[in-house]
Amino acid sequence: MKHSYLTALILIGVILVIGVGSQLLGIRLYDRIATNLLISLVLVIGLQTFMGNSGLLSFAHIGFMGLGAYTSAVLTIPAQMKGMALPDLYGFMKVVEVSPLIAMLAGGVLAAVVAAVVSYPLMRLSDAASVITSFALLVVLYTVMNNWSAFTNGPRTLFGLPKTTDMPIAAIVAGLVVIVALLFKESRTGKLLRASREDEVAAAALGANIPHLRWRAFILAAFIAGIGGALWGHFITSFAPKAFYLKETFLIITMLVIGGANTVTGAVAGTVLITVAYEGLRSTEGALNATSFGAGQVIGLTEIVLALAMIAVMILKPGGLFPNREIGHILTRVRRKKETSA
Amino acid sequence: MAFAIQFVIDVLSLGGAYALMALGLVIIYGILRLVNFAYGELIMVAGYTMFLSSGSGLPWIVMAVLAVGMAVLFGILTDYVAFRPVRAKSVTAVLITSFAFSNLLQNAALLFISPRPRNVPLPDIFSQTVTIGGAITPVRNLITIAASIVLLAAVAFLMRKTTLGIAMRAAATNFTMARMLGVPANLIISSAFALSGFLAGVVGILWIGRIGTVVPGVGLEPLLVAFIATVIGGMRSLPGAVIGGFLLALIDTTLNYTLSQDLLKFRDAFTFSLVILILLWRPQGLIPGPASGQRT
Numbered sequence: 001m002k003h004s005y006l007t008a009l010i011l012i013g014v015i016l017v018i019g020v021g022s023q024l025l026g027i028r029l030y031d032r033i034a035t036n037l038l039i040s041l042v043l044v045i046g047l048q049t050f051m052g053n054s055g056l057l058s059f060a061h062i063g064f065m066g067l068g069a070y071t072s073a074v075l076t077i078p079a080q081m082k083g084m085a086l087p088d089l090y091g092f093m094k095v096v097e098v099s100p101l102i103a104m105l106a107g108g109v110l111a112a113v114v115a116a117v118v119s120y121p122l123m124r125l126s127d128a129a130s131v132i133t134s135f136a137l138l139v140v141l142y143t144v145m146n147n148w149s150a151f152t153n154g155p156r157t158l159f160g161l162p163k164t165t166d167m168p169i170a171a172i173v174a175g176l177v178v179i180v181a182l183l184f185k186e187s188r189t190g191k192l193l194r195a196s197r198e199d200e201v202a203a204a205a206l207g208a209n210i211p212h213l214r215w216r217a218f219i220l221a222a223f224i225a226g227i228g229g230a231l232w233g234h235f236i237t238s239f240a241p242k243a244f245y246l247k248e249t250f251l252i253i254t255m256l257v258i259g260g261a262n263t264v265t266g267a268v269a270g271t272v273l274i275t276v277a278y279e280g281l282r283s284t285e286g287a288l289n290a291t292s293f294g295a296g297q298v299i300g301l302t303e304i305v306l307a308l309a310m311i312a313v314m315i316l317k318p319g320g321l322f323p324n325r326e327i328g329h330i331l332t333r334v335r336r337k338k339e340t341s342a
Numbered sequence: 343m344a345f346a347i348q349f350v351i352d353v354l355s356l357g358g359a360y361a362l363m364a365l366g367l368v369i370i371y372g373i374l375r376l377v378n379f380a381y382g383e384l385i386m387v388a389g390y391t392m393f394l395s396s397g398s399g400l401p402w403i404v405m406a407v408l409a410v411g412m413a414v415l416f417g418i419l420t421d422y423v424a425f426r427p428v429r430a431k432s433v434t435a436v437l438i439t440s441f442a443f444s445n446l447l448q449n450a451a452l453l454f455i456s457p458r459p460r461n462v463p464l465p466d467i468f469s470q471t472v473t474i475g476g477a478i479t480p481v482r483n484l485i486t487i488a489a490s491i492v493l494l495a496a497v498a499f500l501m502r503k504t505t506l507g508i509a510m511r512a513a514a515t516n517f518t519m520a521r522m523l524g525v526p527a528n529l530i531i532s533s534a535f536a537l538s539g540f541l542a543g544v545v546g547i548l549w550i551g552r553i554g555t556v557v558p559g560v561g562l563e564p565l566l567v568a569f570i571a572t573v574i575g576g577m578r579s580l581p582g583a584v585i586g587g588f589l590l591a592l593i594d595t596t597l598n599y600t601l602s603q604d605l606l607k608f609r610d611a612f613t614f615s616l617v618i619l620i621l622l623w624r625p626q627g628l629i630p631g632p633a634s635g636q637r638t
Contacts, residue, residue, distance in 0.1 A: 121622045128377045132569040140614045147607040300449030307446035311439050315427040318435040
């Protein structure tokens with residue numbers, strides 16, 4: 001248990017370094033990248049709480065992020081702007097305007113409630129069937145967001161969210177999420193769930209109600225995704241449903257998998273690494289487009305490189321960079337080894 | 343009466359295409375217990391092969407054969423890139439590599455061809471219509487029905503009567519045991535991927551024949567259809583996949599005819615809700631398949 005405190009301290013330290021570092025450099029672009037990174041961190045750790053502990057791959061996570069973002073948007077867009085931003089909104093919703101903090105929580109809660117309702121039957125499935133249904137769930141959430149014009153302005157861009165997310169807020173939320181994820185991992189539910197990940201039959205024989213455990217983790221993951229979505233919405237201030245689809249799903253799964261899905265440390269490491277790589281590749285792509293040699297735009301290069309990296313990591317190190325142990329655990333082991341050898 | 347005929351033709355043609363899509367996915371899953379996320383991209387490959395060869399002046403049928411051939415080739419390539427290196431590791435690893443491979447192919451199409459839709463050459467017969475018993479129906483629907491009957495029969499024959507098919511079914515039932523009895527594992531797996539690519543190629547031509555154009559994301563809908571159909575029918579049973587495909591087509595077509603325009607936009611959501619209900623009733627799918635559950 002002691003090494004969990006150490007892990008929490010180190011990971012929050014990393015978040016602080018990112019936050020403070022980006023401020024010290026004083027370049028606006030870095031501030032933006034750091035905020036983006038911290039929001040991705042919230043999402044990736046959210047996914048880790050489900051995927052890491054249960055061992056099931058979930059594609060639906062970004063869909064819940066979308067739910068959070070739209071809920072928060074509907075609740076916070078100023079009443080006088082709603083007529084323009086959401087012309088078809090139901091009358092009683094038109095007057096609602098709450099503070100972004102409450103809206104963010106509401107976004108998380110709504111995502112969690114939706115997850116609780118739709119996912120209960122799905123948690124009985126294992127392996128491939130569960131992955132497939134989670135993929136289908138993502139498509140359903142996307143379809144709903146794309147077509148429920150009253151709430152989401154349909155496939156068009158929704159604008160007018162107050163910009164309330166800045167770097168410190170993102171850092172605070174990311175720090176809290178790190179703590180929640182570590183607490184959940186060490187909780188009774190988390191431990192039983194990890195047992196079921198290693199051996200489903202043995203865990204069930206010990207009395208673990210596996211679908212129920214998975215269900216709890218899924219709700220928590222959806223809650224965090226909803227919060228992350230609201231956070232992102234108030235950072236970007238205008239978005240369309242296609243922001244919550246396969247491209248983003250691919251990105252956060254890459255982050256988690258390359259870092260190591262089983263550990264919170266892996267989630268943090270993967271997010272930092274991929275964000276840096278992604279920004280680097282994006283600017284290379286931009287530079288290539290600016291010089292405009294050859295014909296047409298260079299698009300998709302970033303994703304191709306990331307896909308190759310993901311395949312390479314899976315072949316060489318299938319558990320990711322931090323496959324089993326949290327950073328705190330690794331450090332205490334190293335120290336103990338030194339003590340015994342000395 | 344005309345309406346009934348129309349409805350039956352719609353269900354059968356859509357169902358035939360869905361069944362072939364599902365079959366291509368289940369053939370891989372049955373043997374390896376692994377899902378191929380890059381399956382939809384095989385359809386994309388077939389489509390782009392048609393587009394790229396359209397300027398060559400070859401007869402259409404040659405282009406179609408070429409497209410199916412490329413789909414087969416990419417099917418086998420999927421095995422070598424995404425499956426073989428990580429096959430022995432975790433299920434999640436393979437899911438992720440095949441997802442990454444699917445992204446790789448899609449973005450390669452974006453980068454090297456175009457994000458915009460590209461026209462695919464189609465023979466005139468694809469755009470003609472005929473009248474059967476008062477119902478006007480496009481000829482391509484009848485072609486789809488015919489093609490699916492022929493292919494389903496061919497696959498059934500392959501699986502039941504040939505050595506390769508029997509070896510594949512043996513591998514699907516108990517992979518370790520089949521290997522011990524001298525079934526060459528890699529050959530069987532590669533043949534499964536080739537067969538899967540073949541089905542995807544044919545479905546690709548029929549599917550793109552409906553739309554007329556190909557975009558990098560064209561494989562998503564067939565992939566989703568195949569996913570849902572296999573989950574309904576039973577992930578490990580070939581007849582289950584076919585039944586699942588036809589059932590999904592029946593559900594989709596019924597919703598198409600009964601839902602109002604406003605609700606039709608949400609058709610996918612309704613379909614999926616039905617899938618959840620079916621899974622509540624039968625978590626293994628309608629036809630459970632062989633009992634040996636462990637992945638080998």
